[in-house]
Amino acid sequence: MKNSQYFHFIIAATLSVLFGMASYYSLFKSADFFLYDIAHTFSDVVPAEDIVIVDIDEPSLAALGAWPWSRSRHAALVDELAVLGVDNVAFDVIFSELKTEDLAGDIAFSESIERHGGVVLPVFIGQVGHKGVPVEVPPASLFYNANPAVGHVHIDCEFDSICRSAILRPISLRGIRPLLAPPLRGLVTKYRHRLGQCRA
Numbered sequence: 001m002k003n004s005q006y007f008h009f010i011i012a013a014t015l016s017v018l019f020g021m022a023s024y025y026s027l028f029k030s031a032d033f034f035l036y037d038i039a040h041t042f043s044d045v046v047p048a049e050d051i052v053i054v055d056i057d058e059p060s061l062a063a064l065g066a067w068p069w070s071r072s073r074h075a076a077l078v079d080e081l082a083v084l085g086v087d088n089v090a091f092d093v094i095f096s097e098l099k100t101e102d103l104a105g106d107i108a109f110s111e112s113i114e115r116h117g118g119v120v121l122p123v124f125i126g127q128v129g130h131k132g133v134p135v136e137v138p139p140a141s142l143f144y145n146a147n148p149a150v151g152h153v154h155i156d157c158e159f160d161s162i163c164r165s166a167i168l169r170p171i172s173l174r175g176i177r178p179l180l181a182p183p184l185r186g187l188v189t190k191y192r193h194r195l196g197q198c199r200a
Contacts, residue, residue: 029158029159030160033158033160033162033164036164037162054077056093068099070099070102070105071095071099071102071105071106071108071109072102072104072105072108072109073105074091074093074109074112075105075108075109075111075112076112077089078109078112078113078115078116078119079112079115079116081116082115082116087118088118088119088120089116089118089119089120090119090120090151090180091119091120091121091122092122092153092180093122094122094124094137094139094153095109095121095122095139095140095143096124096137096138096139096140097140098140098142106140106142106143107142109143110142110143110145110146111146113143113146113147113148114146114147119146119148119149120148120149120150120151120180121139121143121144121148121149121150122139122150122151122152122153122180123136123137123138123139123150123151123152123153124136124137124152124153124154125137125152125154126154136152138150151180152167152180153180154166154167155167
């Protein structure tokens with residue numbers, strides 16, 4: 001009887017150690033991600049048709065020159081989109097510092113943000129040390145004072161370089177910032193509400 005209990009104890013302890021090591025070293029994550037990705041292939045979510053991504057790609061760099069560009073180009077883009085009737089513009093480029101060699105471009109960008117009224121700028125959430133205190137890297141004050149909506153663009157990808165999730169409201173030293181998408185959605189909702197009032 002004692003031998004049987006001892007044997008069961010050894011088996012249970014061994015399995016506990018094995019499952020603990022598997023969990024610690026993420027041995028089950030590959031299977032979990034595989035099943036998660038398969039499940040998403042059956043999703044009936046239809047991508048929005050009124051969203052356009054303006055990419056900074058090789059043809060853009062070839063036409064406009066090496067990165068970083070003058071902020072006057074971003075200002076021209078915002079103004080042109082406003083003329084075309086685009087109500088909301090979200091950037092995922094970090095504008096945390098001014099370009100002292102091109103302050104005119106920075107001022108032009110700030111003014112275009114204020115004129116448009118529907119721009120969302122990104123905030124990057126970094127960390128001090130490994131698993132340290134989160135630190136917020138906001139837009140430079142010149143742009144921040146132009147009263148854009150702001151949201152963070154901090155997304156951690158998995159070991160297979162696929163990003164499957166995002167923290168909606170990370171906590172930083174400056175308070176709580178939402179992901180970039182909710183402020184943009186809020187602007188769209190506000191615009192549609194205002195449009196509905198105008199139609200009424």
